[in-house]
Amino acid sequence: MSTTHALNRGLAVAAAAALIAGVVAATPAFAAQHDAPPSATAVQDLDKGGAGQGPSVALAQAAGPRIGRSEVISRAASWYGIGLKYTKTGETYQGYRKDCSGYASMAWRLGTPGLDTTSFVPSGVASWISKGDLKPGDALLNDAAGYDGHIVLFEGWVDSSKGSYYGYEFTGSGVQHRTIPYPYFSGHGTFKPARNNSIVDDGQPPQTTGDQPVAGNWDGGPAGNVGVFRPSTGQFHLRNDDGSLVKLDWGQAGDLPVSANFDGSGPDNIGIFRPSTGQFHLRNDDGSLVKLDWGQAGDLPIAGNWDGGPAGNVGIFRPSTGQFHLRNDDGSLVKLDWGQAGDLPISGNFDGSGPDNIGVFRPSTGQFHLRNDDGSLVKLDWGQAGDLPVAANFDGGNGAPATNVGIWRPSTAQFHLRNDDGSLVKLDWGQPR
Structure with a gap:
């Protein structure tokens, strides 16, 4: 593990966060700040896809708060490596459900306890985008319900071929940060690129809500x-x-x-x-x-x-x-x-x-x-x-x-x-x- 990776990992375990970095290209600068996430070619099925979600929540908001891309990635990193266990019963951490969609809701700074996979797009919080539009902080979403649905936070392309990407996700075995084949591992449903409607490219003026x-x-x-x-x-x-x-x-x-x-x-x-x-x-x-x-x-x-x-x-x-x-x-x-x-x-x-x-x-x-x-x-x-x-x-x-x-x-x-x-x-x- 590199010294830089150790620093970033240590800060993520201590807390989280994330405002405003330079305009981020499709292959983000912060993808190079740490060692590449581990390959997932030989992980068990428990490590892939969603293992179920908490109950559906009301479509409470048409958009989340304004948030920068680097803040999304930093918030996602804050749950990685701290031993959180996936639950199917709606249990929470920091107010958010400990499942894939609760995790994505946390990273996007949506309301607690979080939306579910069926709700992100219909609620107006997110919209479908194309593969070529993917940037750090976007997502790959399978919007099926319950056990069949899943969402992965996109961190950046592994290389210019765009055949695989670095992603953060909460699966049955916990929070994963790894290399994922585009759009997702086979046999786990249909995944499409999606974007939080309130996300902004880093380098734009800071949000003026919240402390x-x-x-x-x-x-x-x-x-x-x-x-x-x-x-x-x-x-x-x-x-x-x-x-x-x-x-x-x-x-x-x-x-x-x-x-x-x-x-x-x-x-x-x-x-x-x-x-x-x-x-x-x-x-x-x-x-x-x-x-x-x-x-x-x-x-x-x-x-x-x-x-x-x-x-x-x-x-x-x-x-x-x-x-x-x-x-x-x-x-x-x-x-x-x-x-x-x-x-x-x-x-x-x-x-x-x-x-x-x-x-x-x-x-x-x-x-x-x-x-x-x-x-x-x-x-x-x-x-x-x-x-x-x-x-x-x-x-x-x-x-x-x-x-x-x-x-x-x-x-x-x-x-x-x-x-x-x-x-x-x-x-x-x-x-x-």
Whole structure:
């Protein structure tokens, strides 16, 4: 097993997740991040097809929530290798039935306990597609009922011949990740390609429903803190050093959160970027509002102190160009080329001197690319596809003033924060998606 495979497998066992990677081709970049799944040429019939499903569920929704392809694969990987047993009686794990269609429903982030094989297309959640359209996060579906039905999540083609693919599936012997002949092993019914109607190619703007992570120094203590913005309520849930909660009403559904010391005094402040208007709404210590026009729909917001003045500044990362547009205190613009489509922006004083720096988290590799003051690059392996990045001085300096990186894992609502010495701190905060 390769070192990279061991890291990915370890992260998948610890939790899950998955937002926004570069535009994915039919043979995905993440298919090459691990050793190929084992061949299944000699497995027992128990390892193939569906062994039955829980009772049919009502056609409760015409579409699931927006979800990126890499997040689907990351969520699928989270159930692999942790010993889950297939059940025919509707038993659940994380709210989803432990059968093939409950598993696919989990990976697609549909409502619990999940649809069954007869329901995905009639409910409007999924649609039939052609073989040539298959991309990571799509499925091969046998929409028969009960014991005869089955669904497999498509990860990517094994090679350009498209005669076999890497797939995730929940069979009678548990969750499998392996090479499967297209469309499926013979003798197990008719399988056709299908697509979740709410799936989006990686690199598109992030979903703006469900909790969104944010980091900053809310309580004025030595260490940075974490929090989430909950679009459904327009409310920030901020965690202090002692674990206590502060709730602040700010923003609305569709907004994306930012944090920095926007008024130049006291602790860090919160704010939102409204993609529909290209406008920042920043909150001062006294609760007053500052509006700044900066950016446009499709941009991703960041905040930090770019110009060394007393106050924090705003900026955007434009995925279409891989360029940061940073706003100084006087309203002037600084453009920096850093990153590429599919990256997620962060900011902080990564080198511990001068003004704040920019960086990106690359979900396709689980790697941070941080820019120092002199333009040099620091790469850090931290996180996996589907994770969302944060940055703050989480360890309170630990002998150095540098900013640390971390991720929030949507599937578990857990922060994985990296200290200066590379050690890990986990914090449960927010609601899982």
